Amino acid sequence: MNGGEEVGGGGGGGEDMEEDGKEEMMVVEARGRDKTVLMWGYLPGVSPQRSPLLHPVAVRMPDSPAGDRWKDVSGGGCGFAMAISDDMGQSYVTSGKHEETPEVFDLPTKVPIVKAAAGWAHCVAVTAQGEVYTWGWKECVPFGRNVRDQSSSGGASEKEERHSGFMSDQVMPKSQGSRTTGTMSGFDSRGGDENTKRRRLSSAKLGPESSSSGEEALSAPPCLVNLNVGVHITCVAAGGRHTLALSGQVWGWGYGGEGQLGLGTRIRNVSSPHPVPCIESASFTKDQSSPATKGKQGSDGQAFKLIGTCIKAIACGHSAAVTDTGALLTFGWGLYGQCGQGSTDDELSPTCVSSLLGVEIQGVAAGLWHTFGQLGTGSDQAETLPKQLDAPCLENKNAKLISCGARHSAMLTEDGQVFCWGWNKYGQLGLGDSIDRNIPAVVPIENLQPKNVSCGWWHTLVLAESPT
Amino acid sequence: MGEEPGGAAPGLEKAAETAAGLVDEERRAALLRRITEEGGFAYVSSAEKAAGGDLRAAEAAREMAWEQLHSGPWHEVVPAWREAYAMACLHVAELRAGAGERKEALRALDMGLIMGGPLLRRDLDAAVERIAAGKDTEDDAAANVGDCADKWWEGISKNRDLAEVGKNYLCSEWKQELITFSQFLERIQSTNCPANVPYLAQHPLFDQIRELRDDIMIPDYCFAGGGELRSLNAWFGPLGTVTPLHHDPHHNLFAQVVGRKYIRLYPASASENLYPHAESMLSNSSQVDLDNIDYQEFPKVEGLDFIDCVLEEGEMLYIPPKWWHYGLAISCFVLSVSTAGV
Numbered sequence: 001m002n003g004g005e006e007v008g009g010g011g012g013g014g015e016d017m018e019e020d021g022k023e024e025m026m027v028v029e030a031r032g033r034d035k036t037v038l039m040w041g042y043l044p045g046v047s048p049q050r051s052p053l054l055h056p057v058a059v060r061m062p063d064s065p066a067g068d069r070w071k072d073v074s075g076g077g078c079g080f081a082m083a084i085s086d087d088m089g090q091s092y093v094t095s096g097k098h099e100e101t102p103e104v105f106d107l108p109t110k111v112p113i114v115k116a117a118a119g120w121a122h123c124v125a126v127t128a129q130g131e132v133y134t135w136g137w138k139e140c141v142p143f144g145r146n147v148r149d150q151s152s153s154g155g156a157s158e159k160e161e162r163h164s165g166f167m168s169d170q171v172m173p174k175s176q177g178s179r180t181t182g183t184m185s186g187f188d189s190r191g192g193d194e195n196t197k198r199r200r201l202s203s204a205k206l207g208p209e210s211s212s213s214g215e216e217a218l219s220a221p222p223c224l225v226n227l228n229v230g231v232h233i234t235c236v237a238a239g240g241r242h243t244l245a246l247s248g249q250v251w252g253w254g255y256g257g258e259g260q261l262g263l264g265t266r267i268r269n270v271s272s273p274h275p276v277p278c279i280e281s282a283s284f285t286k287d288q289s290s291p292a293t294k295g296k297q298g299s300d301g302q303a304f305k306l307i308g309t310c311i312k313a314i315a316c317g318h319s320a321a322v323t324d325t326g327a328l329l330t331f332g333w334g335l336y337g338q339c340g341q342g343s344t345d346d347e348l349s350p351t352c353v354s355s356l357l358g359v360e361i362q363g364v365a366a367g368l369w370h371t372f373g374q375l376g377t378g379s380d381q382a383e384t385l386p387k388q389l390d391a392p393c394l395e396n397k398n399a400k401l402i403s404c405g406a407r408h409s410a411m412l413t414e415d416g417q418v419f420c421w422g423w424n425k426y427g428q429l430g431l432g433d434s435i436d437r438n439i440p441a442v443v444p445i446e447n448l449q450p451k452n453v454s455c456g457w458w459h460t461l462v463l464a465e466s467p468t
Numbered sequence: 469m470g471e472e473p474g475g476a477a478p479g480l481e482k483a484a485e486t487a488a489g490l491v492d493e494e495r496r497a498a499l500l501r502r503i504t505e506e507g508g509f510a511y512v513s514s515a516e517k518a519a520g521g522d523l524r525a526a527e528a529a530r531e532m533a534w535e536q537l538h539s540g541p542w543h544e545v546v547p548a549w550r551e552a553y554a555m556a557c558l559h560v561a562e563l564r565a566g567a568g569e570r571k572e573a574l575r576a577l578d579m580g581l582i583m584g585g586p587l588l589r590r591d592l593d594a595a596v597e598r599i600a601a602g603k604d605t606e607d608d609a610a611a612n613v614g615d616c617a618d619k620w621w622e623g624i625s626k627n628r629d630l631a632e633v634g635k636n637y638l639c640s641e642w643k644q645e646l647i648t649f650s651q652f653l654e655r656i657q658s659t660n661c662p663a664n665v666p667y668l669a670q671h672p673l674f675d676q677i678r679e680l681r682d683d684i685m686i687p688d689y690c691f692a693g694g695g696e697l698r699s700l701n702a703w704f705g706p707l708g709t710v711t712p713l714h715h716d717p718h719h720n721l722f723a724q725v726v727g728r729k730y731i732r733l734y735p736a737s738a739s740e741n742l743y744p745h746a747e748s749m750l751s752n753s754s755q756v757d758l759d760n761i762d763y764q765e766f767p768k769v770e771g772l773d774f775i776d777c778v779l780e781e782g783e784m785l786y787i788p789p790k791w792w793h794y795g796l797a798i799s800c801f802v803l804s805v806s807t808a809g810v
Binding site: 042043044045051077078079080120121122136137138139140218219240241257258333335343344345406407425426 | 511525540
């Protein structure tokens with residue numbers, strides 16, 4: 001799922017300079033003080049002996065001479081967790097194969113990773129240069145450039161070529177698989193547990209013929225996502241089968257059958273990044289106007305004042321985006337009221353949650369369904385309109401960050417407490433038991449100050465540092 | 469399905485002693501491969517551990533497949549995930565039964581029958597038969613009686629059914645729950661709050677429990693139009709159970725089996741006076757609560773012509789496509805069977 005979204009922070013993800021500056025500060029800070037990653041919950045697919053972690057447990061880096069140098073936590077998907085380390089900004093993946101011991105995941109770039117996110121079975125990472133890499137479940141990985149080509153071929157022309165790709169109702173053609181074989185070896189030896197399973201599956205259950213022809217088709221190695229020249233991504237979010245990337249405007253690719261790509265259609269697969277018309281369609285949808293009146297609407301500017309001019313935060317599950325003026329836009333599947341529009345219809349285009357206009361939204365996170373007690377409202381009812389959580393334990397607490405897993409949620413407060421609520425069958429809430437909670441409960445974390453929280457599919461990660 | 473048999477040999481001896489024995493290796497490998505292509509890496513890994521006897525992994529695989537069945541609209545669910553769900557249910561059932569937890573095992577199999585795909589249908593049926601055969605002695609009496617009613621009772625009570633709870637599906641308190649048939653009866657008896665009445669509605673009971681289907685005779689004239697049967701559903705609820713005013717796209721034969729039901733029909737042409745819900749999912753349902761009509765809000769309903777009747781046991785009503793219908797149970801237990809076709 002998507003990583004924690006900053007609620008109280010300055011936002012401004014659109015400005016590259018600011019983002020870079022912030023990055024540097026974090027590095028300096030990290031050198032001064034060790035950061036710890038805590039994990040609880042369950043990574044399904046692990047060894048038989050392993051039971052869910054019901055309490056926060058520190059995740060240790062393997063053979064790190066200088067101690068644990070964690071930089072950030074990035075949730076993870078079903079069966080793996082993801083965090084970013086300080087050394088070269090490498091991404092570490094903990095997986096069933098390695099139990100709680102993470103293993104470095106090599107990306108074909110020397111540029112540090114600044115953000116990462118995971119969907120159900122795919123990962124996506126942003127470099128300090130604003131480039132995006134994605135890997136894992138093939139359906140979610142746009143047929144990007146073979147990373148081995150990177151050194152030999154000029155980037156610009158290839159990017160041009162990629163962008164003429166447009167939308168396609170087809171998934172990535174099979175031939176792409178063989179083209180990327182060159183990078184598979186690196187992925188195989190280092191990669192996430194996908195490969196282990198794949199290999200085990202193919203060796204045990206499939207004949208040699210089918211495994212050799214099918215293997216590359218099953219999991220994609222890291223691919224550089226081709227974006228228009230000059231597009232600098234600062235943040236990514238991943239849903240079950242789609243991905244959003246933020247550059248001030250929003251780009252989307254992957255599956256869009258319920259409108260989660262916000263393109264106004266139920267297009268089943270978009271194989272290259274497409275601009276999601278957030279500001280435009282949100283302002284027009286609000287006034288229920290036809291496309292014919294667009295020009296007029298744009299010129300009077302009234303709608304823009306409310307909606308804002310760029311996007312500063314994104315989330316996937318269904319899809320959501322927050323504008324610079326704090327308006328919340330939602331799109332995608334709505335059967336359980338996820339879009340907050342007062343209905344259970346799907347939203348095919350970014351649509352402003354008008355009941356929240358007037359509240360300046362800082363950040364947003366989105367889960368799998370977020371109904372049935374995952375909402376923290378104290379009841380098991382689905383809500384089709386946004387509702388403020390009013391549990392007594394939240395009195396005098398200010399939210400700083402929020403994050404959503406498949407069926408649970410977590411929040412970091414400004415005073416450094418972590419609250420969790422929702423599904424707890426696998427200890428996702430870190431409360432020492434496996435009893436579901438329909439109101440937020442504080443997670444006991446001793447002697448550490450939580451700095452970030454990010455939910456994976458059935459687990460939760462916290463980045464914390466020792467008190468001064 | 470239809471994959472070539474490739475390297476199936478290593479699984480043979482293992483199959484005899486573990487849960488994997490329920491599903492032959494070839495189909496199993498083909499299904500796991502499809503699931504891998506669907507990104508279900510963690511499922512495949514868990515399913516393999518489950519086949520090796522790991523109950524926790526079996527439960528986790530079932531939970532993962534269940535999530536896949538619910539993380540998008542039903543029509544978008546990839547069929548392989550329904551098969552994967554059935555496979556996980558088989559694993560769970562086998563391991564539970566092995567641990568002596570027969571009830572849990574049967575419940576898992578029923579979930580597989582309700583939500584799973586057709587690929588492992590026979591394996592599920594066989595497992596139900598086998599695990600149910602080891603049942604406690606007090607249940608045996610019922611099984612030996614050839615009488616239809618007892619067969620129904622037995623068939624239903626050893627299985628689990630999907631029931632709706634709440635006055636009707638348009639109420640805010642309405643929800644769907646999976647409960648056992650005995651729980652269902654207990655709730656009917658214990659509840660005096662209409663918001664909590666259980667109702668087994670529109671349930672494909674006869675797909676779930678094949679023995680019961682043998683007792684339903686589809687009249688030949690159902691096929692007179694050359695079309696095929698679309699659904700065969702059971703409706704079972706206590707006095708006061710309501711099916712709110714709605715319409716369906718198919719021809720519908722509604723047979724009253726036990727108890728009496730009040731039925732009201734409005735012709736399809738009355739649609740604009742019946743205030744259908746604006747939401748697409750409920751657009752075949754009227755906003756008008758016929759039990760308590762708000763004429764201020766819905767003035768056009770007043771004076772609207774309708775046809776009504778009380779359907780007695782053994783009677784059958786034909787409801788044309790698009791005709792609005794409403795049903796109210798007016799005796800203490802009501803069982804109806806509807807068949808719909810094109």
